[in-house]
Amino acid sequence: MSEVIVFFFAAAIILVGAVGVVVARNPVHSALFLVQTLFGVAIIFLIQDANFLAAVQIMVYAGAIVILFLFVIMLLGVDSAEELDVDPIAGQRPLAVVLGAALLGVGLTVVLVAAKGITGARATAGGEHALDNGLSDVERIGRVLFTEYVFAFEATAALLTIAVIGAVVLTRRAAAADMLPDREPASFELPPLAPAIDEEEEH
């Protein structure tokens, strides 16, 4: 019973935060509402006995990714006085409301009506697909990382590294030493090379 109360409390936090992200006029306020939503999700993880995931949620999501959001907002300099009242495409806002309501209706119907009610059973409780009951949740994650998902785990390493490489390529302006002399540009409609600004020496 008390878990249901905690669940509704966390759900309220999440929903208010989510609505705030969409509705806030200042994008920095949107990012802060996002932090509120992520805190609510962390509480939901705690209810499901996933203590490690709750901590990871705060540490990585609210701690690192929202910071990244804020840096991008500051980089783009989104002016809070931007004209938000006029839709770029006519009727965009009413259509979004209609589609969102339809999606919500479908989801609620599926969960409430067709799923024969909410049983409130915990994912870690017994049953045919109970998770390993002898270990803590961190140990369960570690066990699974090294047995079933070991290839996905190594693929994640490659994924993270390629993200770093790609971000460096996309954001860095090449130093003059990196640029090749302009021979025959092989592509069509290529704009002329801007003069390279001499940044840090590479070698």
Added chain:
Amino acid sequence: MSEFLRSYLTVAIFGLVGLALVGAFLGLGRILRPDHPTPQKLESYESGVDPTGDTWSQANIRYYIFALLFVIFDVEAVFIFPWAIRLDAYGAFGLIEMGIFIFILLLGLIYAWRKGVLRWA
């Protein structure tokens, strides 16, 4: 109430007290202080001289790169935690797998370093 919720009750009370304290101080200040704004008082502060120009200057791209690198290595730390908890159980196999993981990510860091992204000048 179950054992689990009892242990987090402390955390919840702590959080609520924190919010209440902040709210109380700010609210008390708002109630008690006088509020008579004039145009001169509302100008932004710029070391005593008259403010010129825009209040906003564009952040440099290198802040974004540092934040991105932080996200990547934060996720790496999250993956290392489960291994570190039961280091002995995973033995040599875990060591090799984790070694490959850390090596690949270290390669990303060395790449960023050699391309001059980590320099703050």
Added chain:
Amino acid sequence: MLAALVQAGGSFSRPSVDWHAASPELILLGVGVLITVIDVVWKQRARSLVVGLSSVGLLAALVPVVTLAVDGTPRSMFGGAFVVDDYALIMKAIFLLSAYVVVLMSTNYIAEGDYWENEYYSMLLTSVLGMLLMTSARDLISIFVALELLSIPAYMLATWRKRDLKSNEAGLKYYLMGVFASAIMLYGMSLLYGSAGTTLLTGINKAVSATDKPTAVVTLGVVFVLIGFAFKVSAVPFHTWAPDTYEGAPTPVTAFLSVASKAAGFVGLMNILFVGLIGRSDVYQPLIWILAAASMIVGNTVALRQTNIVRMLAYSSIAHAGYMLAPLAVVSADVVFAGGGSVVVADQALRATVTYLAIYAAANLGAFAVVIAVARKIRTAEIDGYQGLFRYAPGLTVLMTIFLFSLAGIPPLGGWFGKFRVLEALISPGTAWGSTLALLVVVNSVVALYYYGRVAVKMWVEEVPDGDMTPVRVPVSLAAALGLTAVATLAFGVGPGLIGHFTEVSLLAGIGG
């Protein structure tokens, strides 16, 4: 105390890893790491070494694929999450060979523009690694990680022409729509996991086929997962990113996206469909039918109006995605033998899509290679620039005609066998829906012949604009790419038994189908 902790947990037994089965991926990972190390140490001086290394690496990863195919036994690891069987091997071969041709096409293109070179090849190899992982993945998490691993380098490759506004637009549109579709697909995957309790596709098959479970949640999950993959294969109405992305990205990257990335989307879709969701044909059959029909109709109709050859090829690839989706609309779990033979209907559909993918890959890569070659001289992608190509570049004209008519499905070029297999798979179950779709395939092929033929007519018959007859200088690697794809297209058309033999694959071995 530590001893008590050790005692508390169970003992961990390391999983058995079949190194031979995993060796294509491991080789590719090793080559990718080597390229990054070389880039870090020698930077720009090692450009040519990196190109050579990446092509050698792709061919080296092909060697264990061949040895595994010769060996013939299907291998599975981690309780069936990583499976290497004939289907996975033929798809791995298609990915590796397509990537090799793309590397050949991009050697000069990337070297001569103001592009970052070493990183281009490491991105390409990482994307191919993701595709190889996708072919063997038989559980939801592996499929998702492989999908992200192949998509994220592709998003970045699309913006590789950093100073060009169109390239930025291409990458941004691809990225935004891609992550949105990934999010929807992940939500569907979480619903499927929730109703099954396991991420293994075989476990999900048991759960979705059982009729006592709540079915609406499963239906929603299936729909969302299909939507995610429909974006990846650029099916209508999730195709809006394709024309702008293909037009803005550097042309070798466009070739890679239109062939390899699309094939990878199909691989993921087929894995989930045949191994996981085959029991719920009442949910996915109508959805795939609509996606296939819409893609064919919209792709061909809008391609008629294009004046830019890259956009025309983009819309034509949307139509081809429709042709490839069509056989999947008649797949069901019933063990019905097709046309009195020994092949189950579902297997026949799988073979049709795989065959079509291979033939389409060769022809499409060849067409883009010709576009790159011709653009070296005429500096534009407008179809009008191709007028009179025969007068100063007869070889390229013949090759382009071969590729275009193979895409249209004219014998003796390869495309006819692909279309034949697709029509066979649609007609043999004998259902009305299948036959209607087959009719749509035929009608759309005729419509497509118009815009392929229009380009051919311009090349052969019309006069050269402003009479510039200087020949086109085709560099060696580009010529090699053209040669490989032309030989493949002709071979598939003249001797279809070749490709027919290799694509006799089945995904139903474990399901009792």
